[in-house]
Amino acid sequence: MSVNEVRRKKRLYFSGKILLYLFLLFGILVMVMPFIWMFSTSFGSVETAFSLPPRWIPNLSNIRAYQQLLKSIPFFRYMWNSFKIASLITVGQLVTCSTAAYAFARLHFRGRNFLFFLLLSSMMVPIQVTVVPLFILMRRIHLYDTHASLILPVLISAFGVFLLRQFFLTIPRELEDAARIDGASHFTIYSRIILPLSGPALSALAILTFLYFWNELFRPLIFLSSLDNFTIPVGLVMLRGQYDVGSPTRLMAAVALAVIPVLIVFIFAQRYIIEGVTLTGLKE
Amino acid sequence: MYVKVKRSEVGRREALTSYLFILPTMLGFLLFIIGPVIAAIILSFYYWDLFTSPKFVSLGNYKALLHDVHLFIVYKNTLIFVLGVVTLEVGGGLLIALIINRKLHAIFRYVLRTTYFFPMITSVAAVALVWNLLLSTDLGIVNYYLGKIGIPRINWLLSSEEAKVSVILVEVWKNIGFYMVVFLAGLQNIPRQFYEAAEIDGAGGLQRFFYITFPMLSPTVFFLMIIGLINAFQMFDMPYVLTKGGPGDATRTTVMYIYETGFRFFDMGYAATVSISLFVLIIILALLQFRISKGWVFYR
Numbered sequence: 001m002s003v004n005e006v007r008r009k010k011r012l013y014f015s016g017k018i019l020l021y022l023f024l025l026f027g028i029l030v031m032v033m034p035f036i037w038m039f040s041t042s043f044g045s046v047e048t049a050f051s052l053p054p055r056w057i058p059n060l061s062n063i064r065a066y067q068q069l070l071k072s073i074p075f076f077r078y079m080w081n082s083f084k085i086a087s088l089i090t091v092g093q094l095v096t097c098s099t100a101a102y103a104f105a106r107l108h109f110r111g112r113n114f115l116f117f118l119l120l121s122s123m124m125v126p127i128q129v130t131v132v133p134l135f136i137l138m139r140r141i142h143l144y145d146t147h148a149s150l151i152l153p154v155l156i157s158a159f160g161v162f163l164l165r166q167f168f169l170t171i172p173r174e175l176e177d178a179a180r181i182d183g184a185s186h187f188t189i190y191s192r193i194i195l196p197l198s199g200p201a202l203s204a205l206a207i208l209t210f211l212y213f214w215n216e217l218f219r220p221l222i223f224l225s226s227l228d229n230f231t232i233p234v235g236l237v238m239l240r241g242q243y244d245v246g247s248p249t250r251l252m253a254a255v256a257l258a259v260i261p262v263l264i265v266f267i268f269a270q271r272y273i274i275e276g277v278t279l280t281g282l283k284e
Numbered sequence: 285m286y287v288k289v290k291r292s293e294v295g296r297r298e299a300l301t302s303y304l305f306i307l308p309t310m311l312g313f314l315l316f317i318i319g320p321v322i323a324a325i326i327l328s329f330y331y332w333d334l335f336t337s338p339k340f341v342s343l344g345n346y347k348a349l350l351h352d353v354h355l356f357i358v359y360k361n362t363l364i365f366v367l368g369v370v371t372l373e374v375g376g377g378l379l380i381a382l383i384i385n386r387k388l389h390a391i392f393r394y395v396l397r398t399t400y401f402f403p404m405i406t407s408v409a410a411v412a413l414v415w416n417l418l419l420s421t422d423l424g425i426v427n428y429y430l431g432k433i434g435i436p437r438i439n440w441l442l443s444s445e446e447a448k449v450s451v452i453l454v455e456v457w458k459n460i461g462f463y464m465v466v467f468l469a470g471l472q473n474i475p476r477q478f479y480e481a482a483e484i485d486g487a488g489g490l491q492r493f494f495y496i497t498f499p500m501l502s503p504t505v506f507f508l509m510i511i512g513l514i515n516a517f518q519m520f521d522m523p524y525v526l527t528k529g530g531p532g533d534a535t536r537t538t539v540m541y542i543y544e545t546g547f548r549f550f551d552m553g554y555a556a557t558v559s560i561s562l563f564v565l566i567i568i569l570a571l572l573q574f575r576i577s578k579g580w581v582f583y584r
Contacts, residue, residue, distance in 0.1 A: 020383060024396055027380070030457070031399045037425060038414045050423040096308040103305035107298055115310065122317045124567060126518050128542050128559040130316065132552055133323035136334070156312030186301045215407035217521045218539075222547050233409035237525060240413055248417055255410045262406055266398075274401060277462060278469045 035259065042066070042252040049248040065249035066257075069239075072250070075257060077228060078235040081147065085220075085231060086213040088151050093209050094202060097160030102190045104161065105168035106176075116165075119158045127218070135222060149223040154213070160205050167201035168194055204276030207269075214262075232258045327556040334550050345557035355558065357533050358541040361448065365519055365537065368452040369459075370512040374505060376456065377463025382497075384464070385471045397468075401461035408458065408521035415454045416441065416526055444534030447527050451535050455522045459515075463508055470504035471497070499582040506581045510570060517566050538562050 040058035041049050042065050048055060069075060103109070104116050130153070138149040175197075176189050184192070195202070217233040224230055230238065239254050266273060328345050332338035349355060384396055403411060418424050419440035427437050440450045478496045487495065498505075520539040523529055529536035538558065546555030 021392075024383065024392075028396065028399045031403060031461075034411065034414045034418060035402075037418065041417075050420075052423070052425065052428045054425045054428070096312065099305040100309035103302040107302040107305070108295070109299040109302035112302070115306065119309070119313060122313060124514075124563075124570070125317060125321060126514075126559070126563055126566060128518065128539050129324050129556075129563050130320035132542075132546050132556045132559060133320035133327060134316065135547070136323075136327075136552065137320075139334070153312075153316040156309045156316070158313070158317075161309060186298070186305075190305075211405050215405075215409075217407065217409050217524070218543070222543070233407045233521075236407075236409045236413060240416075240525070251413060252417075255413055258410045259406055263402070266402060266405060270398060270401075273405065274397070274465050277404075278465050 038252045038255050038259070042249060042256045044249055046247060046249050049252075065247075065253040068247070069250045069253045069257075073235060073239060073254075074228065075232075075235065075254060078230050078232045079257075079261070081229065082214050082231040082233075085147050085150055086210045089154050089213045090206050090209045092151070092155035093157050093160050094206060096156045097164050097205065098195065098198070098202065099190065100156075100161045101164035101168055102186075102194055105165045106189075106194075107186065120162060123158045123162075131219065131222060138223060144223065145225045145229060147229065150213075150219055157209070160209070163205055164198065164201055167198055171197050200275070200279065203272060204279045207273055207276040211273075324556040324560060327553050328560055330553040332552045334552060338553075341553065345554050348554065349557055349561060354533070355538075355541065358536045358538050361534070361536060362517060362519065362538045364448055365452060365455070365523075366513060366516040368448075369455050369516040369519070370509060372452065372456045373459055373463045373512050374508050376460050377508070378467050378501075378505070380460070380464045381467035381471060382493075385468060397461075397465065400464055403458045404461040406458075409525050411458055412454065412522055412525035415450075415457075419450055441527055442531055444531055447531060447534050451519075451523050451526055454526060455516075455519065458522075463512075466508060467501070467504060470501050474500045502581045503583060506573075506577050510573060513569060513573065514566060517562065517569075 036056060037054060040054070040056055043058035043060055043062050044055060045062065045064065100119075104112065134149075134153055135144075138144045143149040143152070171194060175193055179189055179193060215233060216231070217237065220231045220234045221237070224234060227238075236251075236254055236258060239251055329340060329342060330338040331341045331344070380400065384393055388396075418426050421427060421437055421439050421442060424440070426440065431437065439446050441447050474497065478500070479492060482492050482496055518539050519537045520543065523535040523537055524540055524543075527535040529540050539562070542555050542558050542562070545551050545558060
């Protein structure tokens with residue numbers, strides 16, 4: 001190879017690398033830009049909200065939009081509602097899924113495989129099929145427009161049982177054998193040995209469940225009707241319906257308030273969130 | 285004899301414990317999944333508006349299903365979304381993962397992973413409201429910056445074709461980080477020795493991709509395709525907030541149609557019927573994918 005040829009190859013390699021970095025940088029911009037625009041718009045005034053070119057630097061002293069927002073809708077209440085619903089569902093699922101997963105992973109009983117298969121096949125059922133009868137049921141038992149109507153039907157999760165069972169199966173049995181010889185009950189083994197060893201799987205399930213129900217729109221839209229019961233996503237949609245393009249600053253202030261808690265949690269727990277999501281994505 | 289009795293007693297106790305352990309899940313399963321599914325099937329033979337008493341209409345709802353022009357449109361939209369979203373999410377996610385997996389500066393990789401992933405955990409309602417403003421034809425910044433590089437204004441949300449593209453793109457924008465991190469994890473699971481051996485044999489980049497990376501990654505690709513398919517078929521939030529199903533019916537999905545039929549017009553029987561048709565279609569397509577997967581998915 002001549003010197004020139006080597007140089008040419010080197011140049012090609014570097015220009016390729018620069019192109020690659022530019023491409024990825026552009027991707028980063030596309031991912032981040034909507035959030036920055038939303039943030040700076042929420043600190044702007046209605047007159048300048050749509051000014052072009054956009055103002056990227058927020059004027060943090062102008063909190064008019066936030067004041068108007070908090071006067072027009074009980075946003076912190078929605079936040080509390082979302083938090084309450086998502087946490088209760090998460091705790092409930094951790095309990096029901098981990099006990100069922102323990103039985104399916106470790107205990108012997110008649111019909112085990114059949115029941116497990118039946119449960120798994122229910123993952124294929126789209127919620128749109130069950131939501132119509134559940135809506136009728138909730139009206140019948142006077143739970144319509146309560147948070148219970150959202151929480152009760154999802155206190156169990158076939159996916160959660162599956163995820164935890166797969167994880168429990170990887171825990172060496174020798175650990176339990178010693179306890180069993182000492183006469184430990186199944187409940188003791190479950191609570192003292194299996195659960196403490198399942199931190200990663202339990203936290204993955206908790207994170208996924210919490211995020212899913214914190215962000216959920218479809219069911220709250222159906223099961224809730226009074227303003228005070230709304231969750232954040234429903235509140236956001238209603239706010240848009242009410243003002244439409246009328247007050248983009250107020251709308252963006254609401255979106256900012258909805259996104260910021262998620263962002264803060266993400267910054268601190270990023271590793272766990274990504275690992276948790278990946279763990280569930282890699283089940284084979 | 286003694287041992288035998290003892291063992292069966294232990295077994296019975298174990299079974300009893302097991303049933304207690306699975307009781308909450310099975311109870312919920314019966315009450316909130318099996319029960320409603322059966323109820324939905326029964327409901328599909330009735331006309332019921334919740335206010336008058338239910339009226340048995342035999343196969344009436346299913347006949348209506350076949351002649352429903354509206355339903356045809358929403359299914360067509362849904363299929364377009366499924367095709368566009370799944371292709372871009374899986375293809376794009378794989379592409380970005382392959383790029384990031386190369387030798388990049390650690391900080392740069394960290395920033396990439398964080399920023400690409402973040403939209404995934406925000407609510408669709410929130411980000412769709414932002415994109416709704418960004419994509420505004422006259423006042424949106426997307427058209428503004430496109431104009432800067434000489435691209436004429438695009439009617440992102442107001443013309444039927446472009447609105448479909450917008451829904452697909454924003455949905456992909458939101459989810460691509462998930463596909464990326466799952467692919468990244470899959471890539472990191474491929475033993476390094478495979479590549480070293482290939483290098484010794486003189487395999488080039490493309491050969492390495494087609495003979496090592498892709499076969500090793502194929503179970504992940506398949507898994508993500510199934511997940512993507514099921515999610516895209518149930519798309520509701522994005523078109524509901526971004527375009528409200530419009531313009532006209534251009535971005536109305538099957539699930540939006542179920543929502544409107546059931547909870548706006550209170551036609552419970554027909555809503556149940558449409559939801560069952562969606563269920564059946566998802567199952568058929570998932571099974572079809574499983575069938576086809578035997579030809580290209582490689583399990584170690």
